[in-house]
Every structure is written in C-alpha cells, then in structure tokens.
Amino acid sequence: MTAGATAEEKLAELGLTLPEVVPPLAAYVPAVRSGDHVYTSGQLPIVDGKLVTAGKVGAEVDVEDAYELARVCALNALAAVASAAGGLSNIVRIVKVVGFVASAPGFTGQPQVVNGASDLLAAVLGDAGRHARSAVGVAVLPLDAPVEVEVVAEVR
Known part of the structure; x- marks a missing residue:
C-alpha cells in the first residue's frame, strides 16, 4: 500500500468502499460519540441489508470464512465510527476491539477469526489501526451470525 495514503485511499487500494x-x-444506535471517543454497537457481517452467512464457527462456518466475516464486521464498524466522527479522516486511532465468535463446542480458534477485523483495521489505518482486543467465544449471536465486532475509537 502507498505510504502516507489516506484511509479512504487505502480502502480503495484494498478494493473496498x-x-x-x-x-x-x-x-x-450504531455508534455513540462521547468526548474524544466513539463506541460502536456490535457490528454483524451484514452486506446490503443481509447477513452474509449464518451458523457456528467450527461447525457450519470454517475459520477462513469466519475471518472474512470479521473483516466485514470491521468495515461496518468503520462506517459507524466515521458517521459519528465526521469521516474516516477524523479517526485518531482504534483503541479497543471486542470480537464475539459464535462457536461450536470445543472450538478454540476465536483469536484467528477476530484477526480478520484486526488485520482490516491495520490495513486501512496503519499503526492507528493497531489496538487492544478481546476475542470471545459465545453460544449464539443475533440472527445466528457467526461473528460480531465492536470498536472503541479515539477521534478528533
């Protein structure tokens, strides 16, 4: 990726909008700004108003697909942060990410799944996209989504 590129340019380089x-x-509400921080609600892998895939990771959904779904969740979270902050350019850094993974019994690869969100945020925001994180396995998520991601961002 181009050094010094804006977040919007990095998104375009990744083939994303x-x-x-x-x-x-x-x-x-999707996001709330409080002072210099924006807190998102949990973001599901929804594209064009529809859940991309349903099911448990480690059963109906494999780790590679779940990783991609976590990327979708992170992109949706960026949209929510940008809407509350007045644009991507007002994001100073991503402070915290919490990823929830609907997990089949015995599945322990939650960190690898949530890496999808972390990797996307770093690709778009560079060092400002690196963050503290939790990756949590849960029994079920809304709409039977495999993954849900929430973000805390520092903003201008």
Missing part, C-alpha cells in the same frame, strides 16, 4: 451504516436491529 465504506458501506452505509447498518441500521439497528433493535433499540440502540
């Missing part, structure tokens, strides 16, 4: 913010599925 910032999607529209995914509308809430229940009684919440």
Whole structure:
C-alpha cells in the first residue's frame, strides 16, 4: 500500500468502499460519540441489508470464512465510527476491539477469526489501526451470525 495514503485511499487500494451504516436491529444506535471517543454497537457481517452467512464457527462456518466475516464486521464498524466522527479522516486511532465468535463446542480458534477485523483495521489505518482486543467465544449471536465486532475509537 502507498505510504502516507489516506484511509479512504487505502480502502480503495484494498478494493473496498465504506458501506452505509447498518441500521439497528433493535433499540440502540450504531455508534455513540462521547468526548474524544466513539463506541460502536456490535457490528454483524451484514452486506446490503443481509447477513452474509449464518451458523457456528467450527461447525457450519470454517475459520477462513469466519475471518472474512470479521473483516466485514470491521468495515461496518468503520462506517459507524466515521458517521459519528465526521469521516474516516477524523479517526485518531482504534483503541479497543471486542470480537464475539459464535462457536461450536470445543472450538478454540476465536483469536484467528477476530484477526480478520484486526488485520482490516491495520490495513486501512496503519499503526492507528493497531489496538487492544478481546476475542470471545459465545453460544449464539443475533440472527445466528457467526461473528460480531465492536470498536472503541479515539477521534478528533
């Protein structure tokens, strides 16, 4: 990727565009700004209003596909952060990522799945995309999604 490129340029180099913010599925908002931070709600792998894939990782969904789904979640989270911060250029850094992985019994590869989100954020934001993180296995997620990602970002 081009050194010194903007986040928008890096997205384009990756063949990606910032999607529209995914509308809430229940009684919440996609992101809230409080001072110099934006907190996103959990973002699912939704593209064009539809869940990309359903199921448990380690059963119906393999690790490689789940990694890609976590990338989609991170892209949706970036859209939510940008909407609350006035654009991608106002993101100072990603502070924390929490990834939830709907896991089949005995599945322990949650960190590899959530790497999809972490790798995308670093690719788009460079060092500002590196963050603290938790990768948590759960029994089930909304809509039977395999992955859900939430982000805390410092913004201008």
